Amino acid sequence: MALIETLDTGFGAxxxxxxxxxxxxxxxxxxxxxxxxxxxxxxGAESAKPYLSGNDAPSAEETHVxxxxxxxxxxxxxKGYYDRVVPIHSGILTDYVxxxxxxxxxxxxxxxxx
Numbered sequence: 825m826a827l828i829e830t831l832d833t834g835f836g837a838x839x840x841x842x843x844x845x846x847x848x849x850x851x852x853x854x855x856x857x858x859x860x861x862x863x864x865x866x867x868g869a870e871s872a873k874p875y876l877s878g879n880d881a882p883s884a885e886e887t888h889v890x891x892x893x894x895x896x897x898x899x900x901x902x903k904g905y906y907d908r909v910v911p912i913h914s915g916i917l918t919d920y921v922x923x924x925x926x927x928x929x930x931x932x933x934x935x936x937x938x
Contacts, residue, residue, distance in 0.1 A: 831838040874881055
């Protein structure tokens, strides 16, 4: 048996060497495209500003979107869940590890019973 051979899964074939060759070719093409770009850029205050279709850049206060606004739809849809979970949130990593181990143990027990 060869060290690396094609694995036929019934839905296609998997050959690690072909994937590595494809990755190297893709990286080579990306490097060639990047190497043809302009390496030097003009210095100065205007060149450091972001391009916003010719408009002046707004201040940070005008563009800031708070997390409460950004995730409003998500948190509003799951309000019942968050009302129960937020009070037990301690922020201590060992508490989360304990919960993870407990749930994992429960899943293993349930898998063994079924």
